[in-house]
Amino acid sequence: VYKRQGxxxxxxxRGIYWSMNGNYRRGEGYIFEPLEYLDDTDxxxxxxxxxxxxxxGYQLGEGHYIDLFANVYDELRGGGVKVYEDRGSxxxxxxxxxxxxxxxxxxxxxxxxxxxxxREDYNNQKxxxxxxxxxxxxxxxxxxxxxxxxxxxxxxxxxNNRLTAGLEARSGNVAGxxxxxxxxDEIYFQGQLGFxxxxxxxxxxxxxxxxxxxxxIRTDLARFRNGSQEVRDPSSKTGFPEGFTEEFETNLWYxxxxxxSLQYRLSPGKSVYLSAGTGFxxxxxxxxxxxxxxxxxxxxxxxxxxxxRLANIEAGFKGGIAKDLFLSTALYHSEGNDFHYLAxxxxxxxxxxxxxxxxxxxxxxxxx
Numbered sequence: 001v002y003k004r005q006g007x008x009x010x011x012x013x014r015g016i017y018w019s020m021n022g023n024y025r026r027g028e029g030y031i032f033e034p035l036e037y038l039d040d041t042d043x044x045x046x047x048x049x050x051x052x053x054x055x056x057g058y059q060l061g062e063g064h065y066i067d068l069f070a071n072v073y074d075e076l077r078g079g080g081v082k083v084y085e086d087r088g089s090x091x092x093x094x095x096x097x098x099x100x101x102x103x104x105x106x107x108x109x110x111x112x113x114x115x116x117x118x119r120e121d122y123n124n125q126k127x128x129x130x131x132x133x134x135x136x137x138x139x140x141x142x143x144x145x146x147x148x149x150x151x152x153x154x155x156x157x158x159x160n161n162r163l164t165a166g167l168e169a170r171s172g173n174v175a176g177x178x179x180x181x182x183x184x185d186e187i188y189f190q191g192q193l194g195f196x197x198x199x200x201x202x203x204x205x206x207x208x209x210x211x212x213x214x215x216x217i218r219t220d221l222a223r224f225r226n227g228s229q230e231v232r233d234p235s236s237k238t239g240f241p242e243g244f245t246e247e248f249e250t251n252l253w254y255x256x257x258x259x260x261s262l263q264y265r266l267s268p269g270k271s272v273y274l275s276a277g278t279g280f281x282x283x284x285x286x287x288x289x290x291x292x293x294x295x296x297x298x299x300x301x302x303x304x305x306x307x308x309r310l311a312n313i314e315a316g317f318k319g320g321i322a323k324d325l326f327l328s329t330a331l332y333h334s335e336g337n338d339f340h341y342l343a344x345x346x347x348x349x350x351x352x353x354x355x356x357x358x359x360x361x362x363x364x365x366x367x368x
Contacts, residue, residue, distance in 0.1 A: 063104075081127065084137075118145070123142075174289075175190040191248070212262075225250045278311050
């Protein structure tokens with residue numbers, strides 16, 4: 001009999017499973033141990049969640065309005081292990097989301113302004129008792145903030161043209177810590193990413209109304225700053241050979257992303273299209289600033305990680321093909337450069353209490 005998150009499975013269900021906490025490892029996956037190997041520290045996992053939201057809107061005039069959205073979501077997830085602490089190993093996640101939308105018509109134009117602020121407070125308590133009776137307790141906490149503004153102005157021009165221009169400004173930051181209660185280890189990390197994008201797009205309907213050509217270009221500027229990591233009094237629990245403080249250099253990335261599409265209207269409600277464009281995706285903050293143990297080994301921060309870039313070409317059809325039947329389909333090919341991948345460095349790290357752990361680092365792949 002095998003146990004999986006509080007449920008039992010008979011012999012016919014034996015196989016390779018992925019485990020959220022990684023306790024039971026076998027090959028590339030995880031297999032759940034027979035019940036006779038479980039002990040009194042193994043408990044059922046659980047989930048408690050609460051959420052609520054509200055929307056407040058005000059009509060300022062015909063087509064002129066403002067909307068405010070607020071959402072809160074609180075969750076507690078049990079990890080399935082309990083030794084001394086009341087809740088045992090568990091995670092708590094508190095998310096607060098605030099958004100403001102403003103829409104105003106201006107003669108032949110339309111102005112849209114969107115603003116948002118998102119904060120996530122994450123805490124993770126881990127406790128365990130190994131086969132030698134050694135007790136381990138640690139607390140990890142991370143605060144993530146994301147705020148931004150999106151502004152667009154769309155104007156109807158003569159000769160079946162619609163011109164849209166706008167800008168997007170975003171800022172995200174993360175600050176976290178890991179404190180080990182049964183050893184001396186302390187880890188602190190932080191970083192900030194800022195984005196500024198400016199775009200312009202023109203939709204042009206050709207004479208006859210069958211063809212519609214859309215062309216646009218977007219310029220993005222991303223900046224990484226205030227990145228650092230500090231490790232104090234490390235032991236085998238975290239695997240760092242010694243304590244250190246590292247301040248990461250400021251990085252700046254720039255990209256120009258064009259897009260072009262052509263749509264042909266076969267009949268009212270039916271159309272085919274062909275489009276091509278490029279995209280740009282900066283690295284995640286934690287890949288830039290955070291080193292530490294992961295499930296498969298040890299991960300190094302890579303503050304020199306480059307953004308991902310993507311080129312895409314796509315053809316598709318949209319429309320009704322029979323009574324009460326609508327079809328939307330596409331065929332596409334995407335090619336990426338500098339995509340992010342967790343690659344082995346070839347090094348290992350002696351962390352004590354076991355075999356050497358392989359060292360990984362997030363790297364850029366030349367082509368995907």
